[in-house]
Every structure is written in structure tokens, then in C-alpha cells.
């Protein structure tokens with residue numbers, strides 16, 4: 001087995017297969033599947049992943065591996081396999097699929113160091129090389145000729161470790177440490193030799209006569225109120241040793257996590273958890289859909305299921321949407337499982353993420369709580385995978401490797417023979433349809449904890465407000481209720497949709513929204529041409545000057561930002577203390593957490609925010625939730641708009657009245673009669689599901705049909721149209737009659753960075769040849785796609801972003 005099959009770091013069609021390299025003798029036993037290597041490739045040296053070994057190569061001229069980057073594999077055999085699967089599923093390059101599984105830092109440039117972790121002696125050669133030091137450059141080792149096999153043995157025994165010193169400021173954190181390098185006798189002697197003037201030096205030596213333990217340099221200097229200058233001569237004389245110690249950055253180190261114990265489960269919870277525990281016991285794969293209303297105690301079910309997995313010595317992955325990965329959420333997991341938990345999310349610095357990832361790799365933790373990419377946690381004994389808020393579209397990656405974490409979870413669940421639990425108060429239509437069909441096991445939590453009732457939802461018709469002379473964005477009801485809560489010292493959450501969706505056109509008089517006659521989707525306003533366009537088919541029409549429904553002239557495109565709302569609020573209720581949470585106020589690290597803590601400590605009366613406040617918040621004093629404009633989401637050019645509206649309204653309403661005090665929700669809308677708004681106000685998921693399924697069926701959308709979305713872009717508009725047209729024709733020709741091929745259509749975001757974007761959408765039921773056809777298209781255009789700023793074609797087999 002002296003040939004390594006390597007996937008090189010060149011994402012292209014031609015290189016999307018393993019290349020053979022010979023393993024030089026010195027790397028024998030080191031080069032294994034999952035190890036990263038440096039190999040010659042054409043005139044360059046590049047990085048690659050060893051995916052398998054073989055005894056011989058079918059090529060005559062096989063070059064040698066130049067270098068190994070890992071002494072122990074970075075990717076497990078399972079992950080290598082998963083990468084292969086992922087590349088087939090998403091039609092992305094194998095190399096991209098391997099890269100997507102690793103923390104950013106591992107892809108960066110870095111310098112390696114060897115760290116000696118033990119006081120015990122190592123193999124004599126290696127010890128000689130360390131020469132008393134705790135850290136040395138990896139390069140030194142490489143040049144020394146000491147065998148890799150020896151090194152690996154010590155690494156396996158935990159005596160030596162390879163550290164990546166990444167060339168970016170934030171990646172690794174080390175603390176300078178000091179300790180006595182001589183025994184007490186020698187310290188006493190030193191003290192005698194020191195002059196009386198050298199007061200600070202004497203103090204240091206005296207300190208170490210008392211304390212033999214290593215101490216952070218900074219702490220020592222502070223304790224003795226001295227400076228590094230007095231330490232220096234002692235180090236030089238070899239009395240004191242200075243060295244660096246890596247501290248694993250723990251983003252939560254300043255937190256005291258109060259340990260929690262499992263609750264006595266309610267009857268409903270007990271009934272829901274039972275089949276999960278059973279499957280864990282039997283080490284079986286199964287997918288559960290836990291449908292539980294907000295505040296029904298889903299999280300407790302997760303926690304106790306994970307507990308069982310931990311008790312059995314296995315590992316669990318818990319996925320949470322990025323914006324719900326709040327300190328509150330982390331606290332619940334850290335509170336229950338303490339240091340057994342690693343947390344992975346984007347608010348961490350690259351270095352922090354890497355450290356958390358390493359805890360998983362080194363088996364220092366048994367649970368990972370994280371956003372989408374945590375699904376690739378390098379665990380080897382997975383006993384359970386949970387996806388909370390499974391309907392969230394952030395589980396779908398939208399660039400390069402367009403994977404959905406749910407699919408990856410199921411794939412890993414099959415491999416490990418473990419259950420996957422999908423939880424939500426508002427499951428994705430696709431998931432609920434699978435549960436109804438029996439593909440997933442449905443578990444239900446229909447009641448809130450502590451007899452708490454779902455908050456009463458009142459719909460306020462904003463058209464009427466206008467008719468009665470209120471032109472403000474706050475209805476009179478909402479204003480009164482806010483004032484009432486302020487008087488009672490209770491708190492309010494105000495929700496506004498994310499900015500930037502101000503492109504649909506609505507009549508403020510009657511609520512009429514311009515829709516595509518063919519697609520049942522709101523038309524999008526294109527400012528440049530002053531026209532309305534459908535983003536699915538090619539329909540377009542001029543921007544109306546008056547409402548086609550009621551002839552009012554108040555028809556206009558729509559949208560308000562959080563900042564505007566805040567200003568209005570300050571004018572309307574000047575005494576209200578408001579915390580605004582949106583992308584602008586949470587850009588800085590830790591801001592998110594700080595604002596929420598402030599709100600939790602009642603330092604503000606009103607929390608005003610976008611999507612990021614819709615999830616996971618559990619504040620007992622919040623008794624009123626206001627939704628500013630429920631329609632904003634409803635009119636996205638997206639067939640999931642109603643579903644998203646229903647989900648969001650349910651989530652937001654769920655923030656009120658979660659504990660003793662009952663809650664109330666005010667929803668301002670121009671279309672109170674719309675089924676998604678109406679049914680959300682009644683918390684009637686099932687009825688919503690039925691209604692929505694009818695429409696999906698009528699318009700050939702998922703879950704009845706699958707979608708494939710081609711997006712073509714190029715600086716030249718004619719070129720884009722032409723290519724898209726060709727794709728449309730080709731697909732029409734080759735696919736069966738059952739498939740609908742739509743396009744070419746300008747994308748909702750028609751021009752980004754001076755590149756035009758067009759799309760082709762395929763709706764189909766069963767097209768076994770489809771992937772091959774897509775590959776042919778990509779192959780056909782490959783040369784053009786290689787050129788800088790040239791043609792780009794992306795294909796998404798499970799599109800969520802339709803813009």
C-alpha cells in the first residue's frame with residue numbers, strides 16, 4: 001500500500017478525481033486516508049486530501065508526496081465517505097465537499113509547531129531535538145530526520161501534539177507562563193547572591209521559594225507589582241523558565257453556568273420521548289418529527305434524549321439555527337452537560353471555532369451545539385442528531401456546496417444507526433408531508449408548559465386604520481397596549497421583518513397586491529424600468545398608477561426599516577426605553593448577547609427587532625408581542641411566502657406569556673383574511689398545512705414536485721439570456737413530458753456586481769437522468785466558466801433562495 005489516492009485542492013471538472021502519489025518511506029504509516037498532504041501538481045505544490053491507499057497505480061509515472069500536513073487524520077473515514085456522497089448529491093467538486101466540513105482555519109496558511117505536553121522523557125532522538133524546550137517549529141523536526149513514526153507514537157500517547165500557528169492574529173491564544181527552573185536550595189542561593197538593591201528580583205525569587213507551581217507571567221508581575229524587566233535577568237541566568245501555554249479559548253469562560261437537573265417530564269413529553277429513547281437503545285436509524293407548540297418543552301425532550309446518549313458513552317449533535325443560538329440556548333446545554341459541550345457558531349472568531357472543533361476531534365466533548373456546519377462534527381460514535389426549528393431555511397447552504405443539513409443528518413444517522421429528531425412548532429411542509437405519509441414518525445406536544453395558554457392573537461386591519469385617519473405605522477390598539485404594559489412594568493417585543501424586501505407593490509387602501517397571473521406569486525417591482533416582473537415565469541407589466549382593485553392612488557411599493565420604527569416609537573411614546581436589535585446594532589461581537597441580557601434585566605421596556613428576535617427567547621415578563629407588518633414576508637417572490645409567514649408569526653407570538661403572566665399578540669396587517677395570517681392567529685397548523693398543500697398541488701410546487709434551479713450569470717445580458725435559453729431548450733428536449741421547464745427569467749436580483757442573472761426552473765416528479773443532463777451542461781460550458789469574470793452557472797437541487 002504505498003500509493004496514496006489524493007483529491008487535490010483544485011476545484012474543477014478535470015481534477016474532480018483522485019490522483020496517485022507515491023508514499024516515500026519516511027511517511028509510511030503516516031499517510032493514511034483523511035490526512036492532508038502537499039503534492040506536486042504541474043509546476044506547483046498544492047494541498048490535497050488522501051482519500052484511500054492502494055498497492056499500485058495504473059499510471060507509470062507517479063510522483064512522490066512532498067509533505068504531510070497531519071500526523072493524525074483530519075477527516076474520519078466516515079467523513080471522507082460523506083464527502084463523496086455530498087458531491088454526488090449536490091454536483092459539487094469532491095474537494096469543495098471535503099473543505100466544507102472543516103473549520104476555516106484549516107484552510108488558511110499556517111505554520112506548524114510541535115508541543116511537548118509531558119514532563120516524561122520521549123524517544124531519545126526526539127528529546128534531543130526538543131532540547132529542553134516545550135515548543136519547537138515543526139520545520140525543525142522535518143529537517144532533523146527523526147522518524148515520523150516515532151512522532152506519531154508520541155502523539156497517540158498524548159505526549160506530543162501538533163499545533164497550527166495560523167497566520168492571522170486571532171487564531172491561537174497562548175499565555176506566557178513562568179516557573180522556577182531550579183530547586184529550592186538553588187533559589188535560596190540565588191537570593192543570597194542578589195544585591196539588596198535588586199528588590200523586585202528578590203521578590204520574584206522569594207515568591208518562587210513559596211510557590212513552586214507555574215504561574216501566568218502577567219499574574220506574577222501584577223501580584224508583585226513589577227515589570228518584565230526584573231524578570232529578565234533571572235530568566236537569562238536560568239533560574240526561571242519562561243514558556244508559552246496554549247489556552248483553549250472558551251468563549252463562555254466568564255459565565256457561571258448554573259447546573260440544572262432534568263425536569264420530571266409531563267405526560268405528553270414522556271410519551272414523545274419514549275420512542276426516541278427506544279430507538280437510541282436499539283441503535284436504530286429512524287427519523288422523528290417532533291411537532292410541539294412554542295413553549296411546550298421540546299428542549300427538555302432534547303436534553304433528556306442527549307443525556308441517555310451521553311450515559312451510553314456516545315455522542316450527540318444538536319443543530320440550532322444561527323440566530324437562535326442565543327446565550328440563553330447555550331446556557332441550557334452548558335447548564336445540563338457542563339464541559340461536555342462544544343459550541344460552534346459564526347459569532348466565534350476563526351480561532352475559537354477551531355478550538356471548539358478540536359475539542360470534538362480530541363474527544364474532549366460528547367455534545368456539540370451548533371449552526372448548520374456543526375452537522376459535520378468529526379464525532380465517531382454518534383448516537384443522536386437533533387435539528388431544532390427544522391423548518392429554518394438557514395439549514396440550507398447557499399453557496400458552493402449547496403447542501404441541506406437535514407439531508408446530511410439523515411445520511412449520517414443511517415451510517416451510525418442512530419435516530420434523527422427534527423423539532424419545530426411549525427414544521428416545513430415537506431417534513432410534515434413525510435410524517436403524514438409515515439416516512440417520519442410524528443411526535444406531538446400540543447400543550448404549553450405549566451398550563452400556560454397560547455397568547456391571544458388580535459389582527460388589526462391597517463386599511464381601516466388608514467380610513468379612520470391614522471397614517472402612523474402604529475395602530476391605535478398597539479399603541480394603547482404598549483402604554484398599558486409600560487404602566488404595569490411588563491415588557492414588549494416588537495417585531496419587524498428584515499429590511500430589503502421593499503419590492504412588492506400594495507394598495508394601502510384595500511390591501512391589493514399585484515400578483516403574477518400564472519404563478520400565484522407577488523410581482524417584484526423593478527425600479528430601473530419601473531415595471532413589475534414575475535420571477536418564476538417571464539410575465540411582466542408596467543407599474544400601475546392606481547389600484548386595479550379599488551382605483552385608489554395609494555398603491556405603492558412597500559417597506560419600513562427598524563430604525564424608522566424606533567424613531568416613530570420615540571415620538572409616540574417618549575418614555576419608553578427601547579432596545580433595537582438588527583444587523584446594524586448587533587454587528588459587534590457580543591452585542592447580541594449584551595442587548596438580550598439588558599432586556600432580560602428589564603433595562604428596557606421594548607425589544608424591537610427583526611428575525612433575530614423571533615426565536616428561542618424565553619423571557620417571563622414579556623406579555624405583549626407586536627408584529628408591525630405581517631404582510632411584508634407574504635409578498636416575497638417565493639412560493640414559500642405563506643409558509644414563512646405562518647412560521648414567523650407563530651414563532652414571534654410564541655415569545656409572549658411563556659411563564660406565569662398571560663400574553664397577548666397584536667398583528668398589524670393589510671390582509672387579515674389571508675389564510676396564513678388568519679390560521680397563524682388561531683395556531684392552527686394542521687388547517688394551514690391542508691390549505692397550503694392544496695395550493696402547492698395546484699401550482700406544481702414541493703412537496704408534490706421537486707425543483708431544480710439553474711442560475712446563469714455573466715456581465716453581458718445577451719449572453720446570459722442566450723445561455724439560459726439553451727439550457728431551457730436542452731432540458732425541455734431531454735426530460736420527460738411530466739417535467740415543467742420554466743424560463744429564461746431574470747432573477748429577482750437581476751444584476752449583482754454588474755453581472756446579469758437569469759434563471760431556469762425545472763419542476764419535476766421523477767427524472768432519473770436529470771443529474772447526468774446537468775453534468776453535461778456544466779461540462780459543455782466548462783471552459784467558459786473558467787475564465788475570470790466569465791460565465792457562471794449554478795445549479796441548486798433544493799432551492800430555497802429563489803432570488
Ligand SMILES: Nc1ncnc2c1ncn2[C@@H]1O[C@H](COP(=O)(O)OP(=O)(O)OP(=O)(O)O)[C@@H](O)[C@H]1O
Nearest residue numbers: 263264265266294295296297298299300449616654
Ligand atoms: N417537564 C417540565 N417541567 C417543568 N418545566 C419544564 C418542563 N419542560 C420544560 N419546562 C420549562 O418550560 C419552558 C418552555 O420549554 P421550552 O423552552 O423547552 O419549550 P420549547 O418547546 O423548546 O419552546 P420554543 O419552541 O418556543 O423555543 C422552559 O422554561 C422550560 O424550562
Ligand SMILES: [Zn+2]
Nearest residue numbers: 516519534537
Ligand atoms: Zn409568473
Ligand SMILES: [Zn+2]
Nearest residue numbers: 507510547550
Ligand atoms: Zn386598492
